[in-house]
Structure formats: C-alpha cells, structure tokens
Amino acid sequence: MRIARLALEEKQVNYGLVEVDVFAKTGVPQEHLKRHPFGRIPAFEHGDFNLYETGAIVRYIDDAFPGCKLQPTDLKARAKVNQIVGILDAYAYQTLVWDIYVDRVVAARDGRLANEQKIAAALPRAIVCLSELNRLMDDQGFLIGGSVTLADLYAAPIFACFMQTPEAASQMEGCEKLIDWWQRFASRDSMSRTRP
Numbered sequence: 001m002r003i004a005r006l007a008l009e010e011k012q013v014n015y016g017l018v019e020v021d022v023f024a025k026t027g028v029p030q031e032h033l034k035r036h037p038f039g040r041i042p043a044f045e046h047g048d049f050n051l052y053e054t055g056a057i058v059r060y061i062d063d064a065f066p067g068c069k070l071q072p073t074d075l076k077a078r079a080k081v082n083q084i085v086g087i088l089d090a091y092a093y094q095t096l097v098w099d100i101y102v103d104r105v106v107a108a109r110d111g112r113l114a115n116e117q118k119i120a121a122a123l124p125r126a127i128v129c130l131s132e133l134n135r136l137m138d139d140q141g142f143l144i145g146g147s148v149t150l151a152d153l154y155a156a157p158i159f160a161c162f163m164q165t166p167e168a169a170s171q172m173e174g175c176e177k178l179i180d181w182w183q184r185f186a187s188r189d190s191m192s193r194t195r196p
Contacts, residue, residue: 001042002157002194007058009190010148011067055085058150070150080144084136084151088158092129095122096162104165119167126171134175143181156185 008015020032020041028039035043036052044050044057046064051057062070072078099122103115133143133155140146143155159182162168172179185191 001054002160002196003054003153004042004044004057004061005194006153006156006190007061007070007150009193010070010153011061011065013061013065013067055089058153062150068147070148070153072145072149077145077149080136081149081151084133084143085154087129087132087136088151088154091125092133092155092158095125095129096158100126100165100167101161104167105161123167123171126167130171130175130178134178137177137181139177141181141184152181152185156191160186160191 005015005017020029022028022032022039022041032043033039035045035050038052040052042054042057043052044060046060051060058070072081100119103118107114137143138145142148143151163182163186
C-alpha cells in the first residue's frame with residue numbers, strides 16, 4: 001500500500017486513506033472484499049473507477065494525474081525501471097521483508113523468537129538482490145535516472161523495513177550506490193508523510 005501512497009505523494013495528489021487490516025483475526029472485512037476480491041491491499045478508487053493491484057494503480061496514477069512522471073519516456077530507462085520493479089516484486093520483497101525483517105524485527109516486537117534458520121536461508125538471496133540492485137543503478141541520484149521513478153517507489157518501503165534489521169549492515173557491504181540512494185530517499189517528504 002505504501003508504494004501507491006508514495007506515488008500519490010510524489011505526484012502531489014490529494015487523497016483519502018482508508019486503512020484496512022487484512023490480517024484481522026475476524027478475516028478481511030466484507031466491504032474490502034468488494035474492492036479487492038483477493039483480500040489484499042491496496043485498492044484504489046478515482047471517481048467511479050476502481051482498481052486493485054499495485055502495478056496497475058501506480059501506473060494509472062502516473063498517467064491520470066499531472067506532476068512529475070514516474071515512468072521514463074526513454075525506452076531503455078523504462079525497461080530498466082520495469083526490470084528493477086520485477087526484481088523487487090519477485091525476489092527482494094519476500095526475502096528482505098518477510099524472511100528477514102518480519103522474522104527479526106516484528107518477531108522481537110511481538111515477543112517471539114526469530115526463526116534463525118529462515119533468516120540464514122534468506123541471506124544468500126538477499127546478497128544477490130542487493131548487489132544486483134546496486135549494479136543496475138546508474139549514477140544520476142535515483143535508482144534509474146535523475147528523478148523519482150516507480151523503481152524508487154517500489155524499493156523504498158522494502159528498504160524502510162530491511163534497514164531496521166541488524167543484518168542490513170553486513171548485507172549492504174559493497175553496495176555504496178544503494179546505501180547513498182537509501183540515505184537520500186529515506187529523507188524525502190513523501191517518505192515521512194507515508195510512514196506507517
């Protein structure tokens with residue numbers, strides 16, 4: 001959900017937020033299932049137009065509203081953005097958030113022991129994800145190019161979680177471009193306004 005909110009913030013779109021606990025003990029609220037039949041978040045409404053799935057939502061936001069463009073017009077830059085989004089969706093989110101952050105930080109917060117085997121098993125994939133993101137970055141200040149793109153918006157919520165783990169420091173060794181990017185991006189107004 002934070003990715004969609006970041007897109008709205010970066011485009012400076014006024015929006016309303018309806019928070020839904022899709023992990024509630026009573027299950028996903030029926031009203032939300034009308035918006036998203038798979039019971040996930042986010043779901044998006046613009047006038048009488050309804051949409052779910054993050055990728056569809058953020059691309060619609062980029063095309064429907066004025067402001068900065070979140071998708072490069074250059075064919076190769078756009079392909080790189082889509083490649084990074086794919087890596088984040090397919091590999092990094094599960095590894096960095098669910099396998100490491102949730103099992104290390106959320107477990108401790110909830111008074112549970114971390115699953116050390118799960119974390120250890122995730123570390124090799126984490127290294128591949130991080131080193132590949134670092135390699136794919138160009139030197140223009142953002143993940144791809146000189147302005148915010150969907151790649152940054154997909155990466156930022158993942159890094160907001162992962163960088164809280166003690167594993168982050170050792171896993172980020174050798175990823176100086178990525179470290180520099182995160183330090184700059186973490187301080188953006190859009191990040192503070194979408195903090196959970």
